[in-house]
Amino acid sequence: MRLATLLCMLLFAGCATEPTTESPSADPEPEAPEVERPxxxxxxxxxxxxxxxxxxxxxxxxxxxxxxxxxxxxxxxxxxxxxxxxxxxxxxxxxxxxxxxxxxxxxxxxxxxxxxxxxxxxxxxxxxxxxxxxxxxxxxxxxxxxxxxxxxxxxxxxxxxxxxxxxxxxxxxxxxxxxxxxxxxxxxxxxxxxxxxxxxxxxxxxxxxxxxxxxxxxxxxxxxxxxxxxxxxxxxxxxxxxxxxxxxxxxxxxxxxxxxxxxxxxxxxxxxxxxxxxxxxxxxxxxxxxxxxxxxxxxxxxxxxxxxxxxxxxxxxxxxxxxxxxxxxxxxxxxxPQRMNLFEDExxxxxxxxxxxxxxxxxxxxxxxxxxxxxGSFRPLSAGDDVIAYIREHESERVLVVVNPRASEQEVVLPEAALGTAMQDVFTDAEASTAFALAPYGIRLFRGLAARAD
Incomplete structure (x- = not known):
């Protein structure tokens, strides 16, 4: 279920009272402690x-x-x-x-x-x-x-x-x-x-x-x-x-x-x-x-x-x-394969x-x-007109994502700078390269170090 926005107001359980005007000398109510996201x-x-x-x-x-x-x-x-x-x-x-x-x-x-x-x-x-x-x-x-x-x-x-x-x-x-x-x-x-x-x-x-x-x-x-x-x-x-x-x-x-x-x-x-x-x-x-x-x-x-x-x-x-x-x-x-109707128990x-x-x-x-x-950061790459490619990187780790969203083979050409060090495909352990053919709906997820070796 989905729809857009309305705006209004709320009070929490045990605190639902009509708003009152405090005197200037009244002590301020303590604020709820800030809770960090786990x-x-x-x-x-x-x-x-x-x-x-x-x-x-x-x-x-x-x-x-x-x-x-x-x-x-x-x-x-x-x-x-x-x-x-x-x-x-x-x-x-x-x-x-x-x-x-x-x-x-x-x-x-x-x-x-x-x-x-x-x-x-x-x-x-x-x-x-x-x-x-x-x-x-x-x-x-x-x-x-x-x-x-x-x-x-x-x-x-x-x-x-x-x-x-x-x-x-x-x-x-x-x-x-x-x-x-x-x-x-x-x-x-x-x-x-x-x-x-x-x-x-x-x-x-x-x-x-x-x-x-x-x-x-x-x-x-x-x-x-x-x-x-x-x-x-x-x-x-x-x-x-x-x-x-x-x-x-x-x-x-x-x-x-x-x-x-x-x-x-x-x-x-x-x-x-x-x-x-x-x-x-x-x-x-x-x-x-x-x-x-x-x-x-x-x-x-x-x-x-x-x-x-x-x-x-x-x-x-x-x-x-x-x-x-x-x-x-x-x-x-x-x-x-089925559409799972919300009103049934398929x-x-x-x-x-x-x-x-x-x-x-x-x-x-x-x-x-x-x-x-x-x-990590997100950086899109140009790797071909019909190829999704981007780098995710944090400190020394780099993940290079290359995906073919088409039902036909695509030629991938990556910039040299896209490759880090010791980058291997998560699924096949194959080493990363700058040019390769990607099968229909093919996936390459290369993981390695951010910096290239000299």
């Missing part, structure tokens, strides 16, 4: 899990035995799509949208119990991994208890009827009205509950730009006092970083990659990244992906969008080596394309362990 956020590799589809059982418990394989693939953070009970009123599809939340403090009984969820969080932490929840602050299900107990918490039309979010076709949900401070307090308290009670490690916040900025500023600041967290906004407005989010969606590079695969020149990708640097704060992290639950449900599976298995690998090789944090959507690592055939796991393990391992990719 290193694991910047170094993360995210993996998005649809509990409905990830296993045959579709439960929390069934995910636990799969965690070791995800860790082996260098995944560090599990993002669970919404786990709450789904609304029944005006439900879409057979199972309804997981983004139609009926109770913020409960789990969908189809997934298990709260104790089952706790077991999943504990198992994730035991493996040195983290887990974040998908959170929907903009709206609730139409049969959420608040619609009856507190109808004034919702946006209403002139007749007093609760409405769905303006400008959308989300008729199965009810739009929350953040003009009411009680909404701020209740929503913030619900988020706090999952951090304090279950030790979740953060939130991916759905349509974050449709929720008032001041709500996020106050709530996220207070949540960070509880423990180190990852806070990911579904949105790409720069103000979301000022509001307290670590990560925003890299839709710019997602769409640029699709355009390049459709024939646009690679320079168009570089232009998007250059524009991004001017728009966002220097410490802003961007989520890099070639698909996610929205794209797979409403558009096509990645294997279709990028012209087959090899094309998908090439696109992900770019996404995972751009500045930012890479995301893998469940089923992507076996090139699952299962993933994990027997497909077993050789792809080796590719993703090598790629994500590089992303995870390379300082040049995690924090």
């Amino acid at each position: 290193n694991w956020v910047e170094n993360a590799v995210l993996y998005e899990v649809s509990v409905r589809s990830f296993t045959e059982e579709g439960t929390f418990q069934a995910i636990i035995p799969r965690l070791d394989a995800l860790k082996a693939m260098s995944v560090t953070t599990i993002w669970l799509m919404p786990i709450h009970p789904v609304g029944e009123a005006e439900r879409k599809g057979r199972l309804g949208s997981p983004y139609s939340v009926r109770d913020y403090r409960a789990v969908d009984p189809a997934f298990g119990t709260l104790e089952d969820f706790r077991a999943l969080v504990d198992a994730t932490h035991e493996r040195g991994m983290t887990l974040i929840l998908d959170w929907i602050a903009n709206h609730t299900a139409r049969d959420h208890a608040w619609t009856q107990a507190h109808p004034d918490w919702y946006t209403q039309d002139e007749a007093g009827t609760i409405v769905h979010p303006e400008g959308t076709d989300w008729t199965d949900v009810a739009d929350l009205n953040y003009d009411n401070p009680a909404v701020h307090e209740a929503m913030a308290a619900a988020m706090q509950y999952w951090v304090e009670t279950f030790e979740v490690d953060g939130f991916r916040c759905d349509v974050a730009g449709m929720v008032p900025e001041a709500f996020w500023q106050e709530t996220l600041s207070q949540l960070r006092t509880l423990k180190p967290l990852m806070l990911l906004a579904e949105g790409d407005d720069p103000w979301l970083h000022e509001a307290g989010f670590d990560l925003t969606y890299g839709w710019n590079t997602f769409h640029a990659l699709k355009d390049v695969w459709d024939g646009a020149p690679p320079d168009s990708l570089y232009a998007k990244l250059e524009a991004e640097q001017a728009l966002y704060p220097p410490d802003a992290l961007r989520l890099r992906f070639i698909t996610n639950h929205d794209e797979t449900s409403w558009d096509e599976a990645a294997v279709t969008m990028y012209d087959g298995v090899e094309g998908t690998k090439a696109a992900m090789a770019v996404a995972a080596t751009l500045p930012g944090v890479p995301l893998l959507y469940n089923g992507q690592e076996v090139a699952a 299962k993933i055939d994990w027997a497909l394309n077993p050789e792809l796991r080796e590719f993703y393990t090598a790629l994500l391992g590089l992303s995870r362990n390379s300082e040049a990719l995690r924090m």
Whole structure:
């Protein structure tokens, strides 16, 4: 789900009072302590899990035995799509949208119990991994208890009827009205509950730009006092970083990659990244992906969008080596071909394309362990009209990325200065050279030292 921005205000749980005017002699209220972003956020590799589809059982418990394989693939953070009970009123599809939340403090009984969820969080932490929840602050299900107990918490039309979010076709949900401070307090308290009670490690916040900025500023600041967290906004407005989010969606590079695969020149990708640097704060992290639950449900599976298995690998090789944090959507690592409808529980055939796991393990391992990719500079190269090429570099480490986004062989000619010292292909151990032929959707990821030998 996605849309653009609204602005308003918020107060955190236990602090939702009407504004007052203090006397000049009153002591100033202490500010919340500044909390630094934990290193694991910047170094993360995210993996998005649809509990409905990830296993045959579709439960929390069934995910636990799969965690070791995800860790082996260098995944560090599990993002669970919404786990709450789904609304029944005006439900879409057979199972309804997981983004139609009926109770913020409960789990969908189809997934298990709260104790089952706790077991999943504990198992994730035991493996040195983290887990974040998908959170929907903009709206609730139409049969959420608040619609009856507190109808004034919702946006209403002139007749007093609760409405769905303006400008959308989300008729199965009810739009929350953040003009009411009680909404701020209740929503913030619900988020706090999952951090304090279950030790979740953060939130991916759905349509974050449709929720008032001041709500996020106050709530996220207070949540960070509880423990180190990852806070990911579904949105790409720069103000979301000022509001307290670590990560925003890299839709710019997602769409640029699709355009390049459709024939646009690679320079168009570089232009998007250059524009991004001017728009966002220097410490802003961007989520890099070639698909996610929205794209797979409403558009096509990645294997279709990028012209087959090899094309998908090439696109992900770019996404995972751009500045930012890479995301893998469940089923992507076996090139699952189906559009996974959000309102159903379509299962993933994990027997497909077993050789792809080796590719993703090598790629994500590089992303995870390379300082040049995690924090290095980005420098595009001219290597051919239809070749994506750039250098990522930090201190003495250099990674040279060369990818063919075309279904035909491309001749690569690199500038001599592109080569560092002892640079070898991550996949083949072949030594880097300045001229070579690159097969259709071919990939070369050379890693070595930044300085050339004399």
